[in-house]
Amino acid sequence: MKSSPSSSGISRRVIVSTLAVLPALSMPLLTVPVRAQSAAQSDGLSSWNDGATKQAITEFVARVTQPGGPDFVPPAERIATFDNDGTLWIEHPMYVQLAFALDRVKALAPMHPEWKEAQPFKAVLEGDMKALGAAGEHGMAELVMATHAGMTTEEFQKIVTEWLATARHPRFKRPYTELSYQPMIELLAYLRANGFKTFITSGGGVEFMRPWTERVYGVPPEQVVGSSIKTKFQMRDGRPELFRLPEVNFIDDGPGKPVGINEFIGRRPIAAFGNSDGDLEMLQWTTMSGGVRLGLIVHHTDAEREYAYDRNTSFGRLDKALDAAPLNHWLVVDMKNDWKRIFAFE
């Protein structure tokens, strides 16, 4: 919440600083906390530990939904945007979509004997993660195009769906869709129950997410924004199809996130949720706009139940955004202490 300190603050401080930052807010000194507290008891956020973070979330929601209140936001404008990798589901030891791409290279290898000698494919087939890393961004782009393009949108959707049904996370030995964060799923539902429209705004591929986001997160395909490659409309055997081309269309990451939000949603969010520097500009765009806003960063602090990482990591690096959080009054979720459980199966 723009007007609240980070998760290290105690309840009292949240309330006081809220009032200090917002002089317009005169009346609800007693009302808001009471409302928030009573709401918190039936908010469905049962996987969140009680504490400053949870309270700041429910206070924000109470304020923007209070009819006639100074911070009331009409339901149509209650747009909330969520990053996906590391915010809604697991991103270690590697982005799930990268695991998909590597598996696809292995599946397609028999049709590409030349891959045995050509990087970055050779590295994938030999499981040489060091050589793969050395292939850099150019190598990653080659992997993505070789595995994500060259088929119709319907065919790709089928490939993704089948892969997700069988692939397992190397540590948890479970389908990736079970490695979504239960507290965040509860938060999505809680916001929707309070009139919010929830969107995913992810650096991941939009067509990699759309086949399952409704089932897992309750977010329908038309509310998923992500990176994409170009497609081409064509008729084949008298039937129309969209063919996926090996050409980048849009990268929904970093400064691309506000661009994508404007292009695909056309409204400025009042709440944004991320976990890495790729979400920095989305958090800025959302919270630096005048009204009461909620910015939240999921900080991976639990090596035991999940992973602990921030400034030094290949996937989901959180550095600049972590520094920016206290200055902008973004909440920082301490996974270890703020979340009662991380996964639904715990």
Next chain:
Amino acid sequence: MKSSPSSSGISRRVIVSTLAVLPALSMPLLTVPVRAQSAAQSDGLSSWNDGATKQAITEFVARVTQPGGPDFVPPAERIATFDNDGTLWIEHPMYVQLAFALDRVKALAPMHPEWKEAQPFKAVLEGDMKALGAAGEHGMAELVMATHAGMTTEEFQKIVTEWLATARHPRFKRPYTELSYQPMIELLAYLRANGFKTFITSGGGVEFMRPWTERVYGVPPEQVVGSSIKTKFQMRDGRPELFRLPEVNFIDDGPGKPVGINEFIGRRPIAAFGNSDGDLEMLQWTTMSGGVRLGLIVHHTDAEREYAYDRNTSFGRLDKALDAAPLNHWLVVDMKNDWKRIFAFE
């Protein structure tokens, strides 16, 4: 409707051909027409004359919404896409957005003395429509960039809103937003009342439409797909903004419409509404997909109350799509005979 003839068909033929095309449909020979008829009496389509076109629309809706019926479509998949220019509002004597661009050139001319001698600006300032036409697509692109780029998204929204409040159509002397088609507004509402999610998919600029589509059509910004220029995220004086660049991002027309539908909506529509060849591929993509589908073309046949045009026109040319309509069982709305009134003020 995919399984119905064009608007020239009579009710009986609609039913018979429907059954001929869909052998899976065995039972509802009597049920469907009865349901449709009773629905038509309270459908809110009061600006539509009774007849084959209206009946085919209500029959389609009755079929896809009948729980347990063979053609039932779950609400989440009831996506309907509408072109804007010539389908939802007037596009003669020129696209409204072009009228906007010409007015902007005049408003900005004092800051651009060089425009007095440089085409296509000279033509605009002198009202020389012939010279303007001769400037071709390249000239149009220059006009668009000079009037649509070089400001923030917020500034552009303000410019559009102010222009629409004061601009008047040359023939009807009314704000353009009053020159939206009442029967189509009723159709949008009718579909929404039946669980459809209505989208605009227009060749027009998405940021030219979003400021007013909710008020005029009941379609919120996040359900508007259109053409766009690129934007850039930047901080200015410590505040984030999106700056509009003079570079095309996406053209949502012709084969771009299915591409845009897939990219922005991520679901295949079950009903599509257009009026020109720019809608051909959207109609193909929507209706050639296996199930019961509705494709509809608004045919401008009323020179007295609006305009009459199809194959020979600069704006909203309807040629290939008109030929394709009977082959694909798309409905063709005869504005003169199918619409009781065209505008709300009639």
